Amino acid sequence: MFKSLFKKKMEPEQVQAPLTGKVVALEEVPDPVFSQKMMGDGVAIIPSDKQVYSPVDGEVVNVFPTKHAISLRTKAGAELLIHMGLETVELKGEGFNILVQDGTKVSKGDPIAEFDFEKVSSLGKEVITPIILLNGEQFKLENKHTHQSTTGGKDIIMEITKA
Structure with a gap:
């Protein structure tokens, strides 16, 4: 009974843009797995620069x-997926340079990958990049900043709170 009285409320954790570009609603991603939130809630970025940054303080999970996706866990336990492009698993790593490995500790704004979105686009793949909260049963997203330009590693695109 008293446990909930003394439970510390989690401060919202701000999530920075992992890429420079335009932030769009997840519903605008031309892939139903993402647009229908089958993997979880989030936003997407149409990139205009190749550098990918850690959006949170935490660890690479x-x-x-195939180098097309990286998942991270915040110190509070929220798990985020950065999925660079759509159907890019088929490229078997072409167009991606990963700068971290499983278990790497990261801080907001640390470079974690390079996404050659021009090359990926020339290979016939969509470059829109979903950023997904994977464990939405424990956490939720708030204050999603969509339909605006964003600077990777600097601007806040959403917040994570306890569900």
Whole structure:
């Protein structure tokens, strides 16, 4: 009974843009897995620069072998996925240079990858990049800043709070 009285409320954790570009609503991603939030809630960025930054303080959980996606865990335990482009798993790493590995501790704004979105686009793939909250049963997203330009590693695009 008293546990909830003394439970510390989590301060909203600000999530920075992992890429420079235009932030759009997840519903605008031309892939139903993302637009219908099958993997979780989030936003997407149409990139205009190749540098990918850590959006949070935490740790790299998984660099996908095909280099097209990186998942991170915040200190509070929220897990985020940065999925660079759509159907880019088929490129088997072409167009991606990963600068971190599983277990790397990261701070907001640290460079974690380079996404050659021009090359990926020339190979016929969409470059829109979803940023997804994977454990939405424990956390939720608020204050999503969509339909605006953003600077990777600097601007806040959303906040994570406890569900």
